[in-house]
Amino acid sequence: MISFQPTEEERAFVDLAKDFAEERIRPMARECEEKRQVSPELVEKINELGFLALELPESWGGLEMPLISQVQILEALSFGDLGVVQGLPGAGEAASLIRLIPEHSVLNVYREAGREGSRPTVAFLHAVDNGTPQGLKVEAEGGGYVLNGTSQPVRLAAFADYLAVSAEDSRGEPLLLWLDKADGRWHAEEGDYRLGLLASGCARIRFDNERVSQNQVLAKGDEAQGMLSKALSRIRVLEAAKEVGLMEAALSYTTGYTAQRKAFGQEIAKFQGVSFALADMAIETQAARHLVWRSATKTDRGESDARDSSFSLLSRVHRSLRFVTDSAVQLLGGHGYVQEFPVEKWMRDAQAQTVLYGREGDLLVRCGEQLLNERIPTEV
Amino acid sequence: MISFEMSSHQQQVKDVVHWFAENEMRPISMEADKMGRVPDDWLEKINQLGIQLSTSSFDGGEQKSEKKEKKRKSERQGNRLAVIASEELGWGDPAIALTLPGPGLGGPPVQSSGTPEQKERFLSIFSKDEPPRWGAYALTEPDAGSDVSGIRTTAKKVEGGYVLNGQKIFITNGARASWVVVFATVDRSLGRAGHRAFVVEKGTPGFRCTRLARKMGIRASETAELLFEDCFVPEENLLGGEAYYESRGSGPSGFQVAMKTFDNTRPIVASMAIGIARAAYEYTLDWVRREYPRHGRFYHRASEVLANAELDIEAARLLTWEAAWKADIGQPNAKEAAMCKAYSGKIALDVCAKCLELLGPAGLENHILEKLYRDAKIFDIFEGTNQIQHLVTARQLYEPHGVRV
Amino acid sequence: MAKNIQDYTVEEAWEEIEKNLNENPEPIKGMNVVYQYDISGDEEGAYQLHLSGDKAKVEKGTPAEPDCTLQMSAEDFKDLLVGNLNGTAAFMSGRLKIKGNIGLAMKLESLLRRYDTSQYQ
Numbered sequence: 006m007i008s009f010q011p012t013e014e015e016r017a018f019v020d021l022a023k024d025f026a027e028e029r030i031r032p033m034a035r036e037c038e039e040k041r042q043v044s045p046e047l048v049e050k051i052n053e054l055g056f057l058a059l060e061l062p063e064s065w066g067g068l069e070m071p072l073i074s075q076v077q078i079l080e081a082l083s084f085g086d087l088g089v090v091q092g093l094p095g096a097g098e099a100a101s102l103i104r105l106i107p108e109h110s111v112l113n114v115y116r117e118a119g120r121e122g123s124r125p126t127v128a129f130l131h132a133v134d135n136g137t138p139q140g141l142k143v144e145a146e147g148g149g150y151v152l153n154g155t156s157q158p159v160r161l162a163a164f165a166d167y168l169a170v171s172a173e174d175s176r177g178e179p180l181l182l183w184l185d186k187a188d189g190r191w192h193a194e195e196g197d198y199r200l201g202l203l204a205s206g207c208a209r210i211r212f213d214n215e216r217v218s219q220n221q222v223l224a225k226g227d228e229a230q231g232m233l234s235k236a237l238s239r240i241r242v243l244e245a246a247k248e249v250g251l252m253e254a255a256l257s258y259t260t261g262y263t264a265q266r267k268a269f270g271q272e273i274a275k276f277q278g279v280s281f282a283l284a285d286m287a288i289e290t291q292a293a294r295h296l297v298w299r300s301a302t303k304t305d306r307g308e309s310d311a312r313d314s315s316f317s318l319l320s321r322v323h324r325s326l327r328f329v330t331d332s333a334v335q336l337l338g339g340h341g342y343v344q345e346f347p348v349e350k351w352m353r354d355a356q357a358q359t360v361l362y363g364r365e366g367d368l369l370v371r372c373g374e375q376l377l378n379e380r381i382p383t384e385v
Numbered sequence: 386m387i388s389f390e391m392s393s394h395q396q397q398v399k400d401v402v403h404w405f406a407e408n409e410m411r412p413i414s415m416e417a418d419k420m421g422r423v424p425d426d427w428l429e430k431i432n433q434l435g436i437q438l439s440t441s442s443f444d445g446g447e448q449k450s451e452k453k454e455k456k457r458k459s460e461r462q463g464n465r466l467a468v469i470a471s472e473e474l475g476w477g478d479p480a481i482a483l484t485l486p487g488p489g490l491g492g493p494p495v496q497s498s499g500t501p502e503q504k505e506r507f508l509s510i511f512s513k514d515e516p517p518r519w520g521a522y523a524l525t526e527p528d529a530g531s532d533v534s535g536i537r538t539t540a541k542k543v544e545g546g547y548v549l550n551g552q553k554i555f556i557t558n559g560a561r562a563s564w565v566v567v568f569a570t571v572d573r574s575l576g577r578a579g580h581r582a583f584v585v586e587k588g589t590p591g592f593r594c595t596r597l598a599r600k601m602g603i604r605a606s607e608t609a610e611l612l613f614e615d616c617f618v619p620e621e622n623l624l625g626g627e628a629y630y631e632s633r634g635s636g637p638s639g640f641q642v643a644m645k646t647f648d649n650t651r652p653i654v655a656s657m658a659i660g661i662a663r664a665a666y667e668y669t670l671d672w673v674r675r676e677y678p679r680h681g682r683f684y685h686r687a688s689e690v691l692a693n694a695e696l697d698i699e700a701a702r703l704l705t706w707e708a709a710w711k712a713d714i715g716q717p718n719a720k721e722a723a724m725c726k727a728y729s730g731k732i733a734l735d736v737c738a739k740c741l742e743l744l745g746p747a748g749l750e751n752h753i754l755e756k757l758y759r760d761a762k763i764f765d766i767f768e769g770t771n772q773i774q775h776l777v778t779a780r781q782l783y784e785p786h787g788v789r790v
Numbered sequence: 791m792a793k794n795i796q797d798y799t800v801e802e803a804w805e806e807i808e809k810n811l812n813e814n815p816e817p818i819k820g821m822n823v824v825y826q827y828d829i830s831g832d833e834e835g836a837y838q839l840h841l842s843g844d845k846a847k848v849e850k851g852t853p854a855e856p857d858c859t860l861q862m863s864a865e866d867f868k869d870l871l872v873g874n875l876n877g878t879a880a881f882m883s884g885r886l887k888i889k890g891n892i893g894l895a896m897k898l899e900s901l902l903r904r905y906d907t908s909q910y911q
Contacts, residue, residue, distance in 0.1 A: 006392040007465050009707050010714075015387075073387050264786035274788045280779035281772070287782055288704070288724045295703035296696070299389055306390075321696045366689070373688025376695065377674060394884040401881060404892040434899055435878035466882065513876060513903075 009298075015074050022081035025054065026250075030085025031347075037204040038350065042164075043092040052123050056082060057093060060100035060243070062107040065116055069104070072239065072301035076246035080294070083250025084257075086347075088354045090247055092204035095119075097161050099127040099169040101239040102181070102223070105232055111183045111223050115167055128165035129240075130156055130210055132172035133179075141212065143172045143180065148219050150174060150182075152212035155194065160361060163193045163206035169223075171233050179230040181223040189215055201353030202361070234312060241315040242300045244362050245322040248355070249297055252290040252326055255333035255351050259283060262346075263336055279336060286329045293325040313375040320368035323359040330355040389703070395462070395469055402470045405436065406477025414478040417605035418756055423484040432517035437487030438474075464649070464709035468656040472702070475660025479760050480605035482657060483557055487511050490557065490768075491520030491566045493646045494582055498625045507564055507584055521562035522646070523553040523611055530555075531773045533568070533644075534577050538613060540569035546620045547571075547583065549591070549613040555767070559609025560594035563587050566624065567613070568642075582624040582642045591616030602759030651722040651768055652708040655729035658764035659701050662729075662736040665757045666694045669740035690739045697732040704728055720781035727774035730765035737761045795868045795910040800833040803868055804848045807839070810905055811846035817904045819844050823894055826856035833864040858894040861887040872907035 011019065029047060037043045051057060059075045061067025070078075083090045096103060096119075103112060118125050132141035141154045152172075156162075168191065170182040184191070193208040224232050260283060263274045273279045300318040303311040330352040334341035341348045359365065391399065409431070417423050474482035488495065488508060495507050510518055529535035538551025549569055559565060564586045572579040585592050591614045598608040620627065624642060673687045708721035737758035741748045748754050765771045776790070783790050798806065811818055818841045825839040838854060840847040862870065866885050869875035877899040880886040888895045 006388060006390070006460070006462070007395065007706050007710060008386060008388050009710050010387065012386050260782050261786060264783050264788045272788050274779070274783050274786075275790050277772075277776070277779075277790075280783070280790045281775040283782060284724075284727070284775040284778035287778060288728050291707075291724060292700035292704060292728060295707065296700055298387055299699065299703060302387065302389055317692050317696050320692075321700070369689050369692045370685065372695075373690075373692035376670060376691050377684070377688050393887075397884075397887060398882060401888065401892050401895075405896070408893055430900075433903060434896060435876040437878075470882075513878075514873070 011077060012074075015077050018074065019077050019081045021054065022056065022078045023084060025051075025056075026082050026085025030082065030089050034086035034089055034347065034350065035344070037086075037089050037092060041203050042206070043089050043094075043204050047089070048094060048123070051082075051093060052095070057095040057124065060104055060239070061096060062104050064107050065103065065119070067100070067104075071305045072242055073298060073305055075243060076249075076297050076301045079243060079246040080250035080253065080297075083247040084254045085250075086254075086354075087247055087251040087358060088202050088204050088350065090250075091160060091202050091354075091358070092206060094126040094161070094164055095124045096127050098129040098236075098240045098243075099167070101236040101243070102129070102169055102232065104239075105235055106223065109223060111220060114185060115183075118166075125166035126161055126164045126206075127167040127169055128159050128161040128206075128210070129169045130159050130162070130171070132156060132170055138173070140209075141170075141172060143174045145174045145176065145178075146216075149221075150180070150217045152215040152217060155209050155211040158196060158198075158207045158209050158361075160202070161206045162208035162210050163195050165193070165206075168210065171229070178226055179233070180225045181229040181232060182217055182221055183223050184215075184217065184221060189217070189221075191215060198357075200360075201350070201355070201357030207361075238304055238312045238315040241319040241362070242297065242304055244358075245293070245297045245300070245315075245319050248322050248326040248358060249290065249294045251351055251355060251358075252286075252293060252329040255330050255348060256283075256286045256290050258348060259286065259333045259336050262340075273336075282332055282336060286332050289325045289329055293322045296321060310375075313372055316368045316375075317372035319363055320365045320372065323362070323365045323368075326355045327359060389706070391469070392462075395466060398466050399469050399473060402473035403476070406473045410474070410477030410481050414481065415751070415753065415756065417478070417481055419604075421599075421604045422607070423481050423605050428484070428486060428517045432486045432515075433513050435513040436485060437511055438482065438485035438489050461713045461715075464652065464712040465706065468652050468705050468709045471653045471656040472660040472663070475657030476664045477660070478605070479657050479661055479764075480603035483603065483606040486517035486519060488520035489562075490522035490646070490650055491562070491564065493649045494522065494566045494624060494642050495520070495584065497645050497649075498582065498629065498642045499584075500626050500629075502621070503584065503624065503626075510563055519558040519562040521556055521558045521565040521609075523556045523559060523565045523567045525555045526552060527554055531770055533580075536568055536570055536580070537573070538567065538569040539573075540571050540581050540583065540618075542571065543617070547581070547618050547623065549583065549585070549616040549618055551613050552595075553611040553613075555598065556609045556611055557767075558607050559611050560597060560607055565611065567611075580642075581630065583618045584622045584624055585613070585616065585618055586622070589616055589618065601762060602756065603763055604759075647769060648717075648719050648722045649712065651726040651774075652705050652712070652718075654764060654768045655701065655705045655708075655722075655725040658729040658733035658761060659698060659705060661757050661761045661764070662694070662698050662701070662733040665737045665740040665754055665761075666691065666698060668753060668757075669694075669743055673743060687743050690743060694736045694739060697736055701725065701729040701732050720778055723769070723774040723777035723781070726769065727771050727778065730771055730774075733761040733764050734758070793910070795872045795874070795907075796865065798868065798910075800829055800835065800837075800864050800867065801850075803871060804837055806910075807871065808846050808848045811841075814905070815844045815846070817901050818846060823858070824854045824856045825894070825898060826852060826859040827867065828859060828861040829864050829867055830861065831863040831865065856890060858888065858890040858892075858898075860895060860898075861889070871902065872910045873903060874911065 033044060033047055055068060058067040059070050063069045132139055139157050141156055144151045166186050168184040172180045174180055192211040194211055195208045198207055263279050264272060266273050296318050300314045303314050333348040334352045337346060337348055340346050413427060488511060495504060526536055540547040540549050564584050567583045567585050569581055570579045571581055593612055594609045595612045596610040600608060670691055677684050677687055704725035708718045708725045711718035711721055741754055741758055779790050821841040823841045827837045829835050836852050838849045866875055866880060870877055
């Protein structure tokens, strides 16, 4: 039966998350951005409330929630500030991978490391994107592999104690690796980032002849490919949900601002150049939210087009996010551009987010590929 | 629980209406567009099958078995079924869909505001055992479209009823309708409070159709111009009766009747637009798969356009479902109804244009696509223009802030 | 003969159908179809209407593979037969369910309407 009604449990969680986002996260957003890290007190509180364990399996002490519940909660949290949410430590995106293989022996150390209190941070590094290497070279050697090179900037890399790496070796075999900083070495190279998501620990990862043994391999070949594909589908839906939270923040802030700001003797809300733009923001936000919900339910039900739907979803939500956050800055005018108001930060964060998570055009073409049942040559 | 899975009943309705659209509507679609009308024998046949365009088709069944219906404590889903069915009808042919026998857009105001006697008298005439009949809804005037408060058709109270004078334009099925819900004002200085809705029956002296409009699209749908010259309407045809307006004091009036209608019909109109977009998308997807070279710039472009179109359609559908769902569970849905209409009207035309672009000049020749494009544009205009939908949406957004826009 | 349709049992109603169709086979000329009726409620049971060779034959149970199956209560079945219940409306309100070839179901409705059922109403 078609229904848009959240469950009681979801509503309770969302209310909690939204209050927390408004009262605790939003006021800390600027400070966290300046310090380039989410404040430890805030992290502790969020961890206590269980918000860092939504995706983790129950056997790991997680909540193992369905995606449809998670997307609502993540939206509510990101309504506070996307920059803070993206800087939260813990399993991060790797949670979606862990959820698929909770009993995998390679994960044992990390699993135990998080038993008490807070969980160490994991960055999820994609060293290969749709067949194209992203700066890393992985060569099979002996029974293991040797890693060399520098990755693209990755979220949480600066804070990471563990790395999940998806890569292809020199023979083109897909690999999923799990690296522990304790027994290996890598260097997090923080660049001069200024655009947005500045508290999210973005950094490049550099390997110098790093040797990886078989017991750091989560999976290879088709198994690795399948696992990665499943995890990425979930990650795309979760990231899109966070983006909707930021859109809602921009929409609601702009509504309040334009309702009280006066020009030419009346509230600017009364000018249709303003109110119609606001209506467009609302429509775009609601449409994006529905698409996220749709992809979440598809993934939860294990529908066959869930993966394709996640591609097109993220591409569309990126576009909506840029539109809505840009509109917010535009409607606040000069105030939108200065840092006394939050919207300039939201627009920067939005742009950084869309850059970090897949190029829109590329995601769309991939979805189109599926529609036309035909692979598209990657040159063009 | 949030779910976008259709129940088995919803899926059945979708399948059956789709069958009808594909096997009964599509074969006459291009010809009806060319002739500028839906063939009468087709309408006779359809009427005999009991197929009608009525927003209240879905929850009732026959009145006879009403007691039995009560026993089943199932959730109301009439609005959701209506949008599911309308999408398929729009997919088949929107002009023919609008011409299906039944009360059409005249149904909701009678249903929501009519007295029990009026509902019986006006809604019982639609039967498969009788010739096909229609109802119509007449609000728009040459000088009053989106701004309902500007209507000039006058209703003068006289002994036993009212005398109507004025002109109505753009009235779907206005000439063929057995009755038309007509909005008029008893006193322009009262503004909205002066508005009244009347049911004017075909053949009433002083009421006639003066012209049928020729249009860009939905050509098979009849768009009439109606004239009222000293047209006497008995008071039993005042929708809701005198008491309905008196009891509301200075508050809502005929305006309320008109607006209530929109909250119900906008999602239906939106879903027809979605059906048009889907028809264009499916047609083009199939065409590109068959006709396009398997590589290169064109193919790349096509994949992007089609992926976008699919998303537009899905997003529009979900907005529309939400508006219908809210109506089913009895929550106010003015904002959702306006949002889904604004979005669907826009994307329908956009998807058709992009699909035409993919076909190139071949799309000009006797192609369903060019017709879909012409048909789609009206969905950005009727039942409230895109701008009105924005206004309604903005009004709802600012309401909690105490600003009226 | 002034007996209301609801006074018939489902089996009796089927006998009437078979009789009426064979007395006036014009509307079923040239048809070659098996309709199945799954009747629920007090008089639960499956019936098949075989139309072929310009003849109608009713079978209890499910001896053949149906082209089209209709599911409804016994009461609605009888009302549908004589036109007291509109098939489209019954369908839209969820009281009638259709499986298989939808076109055949629609054809059936218009076919039945070609018989005079006033004596049963």
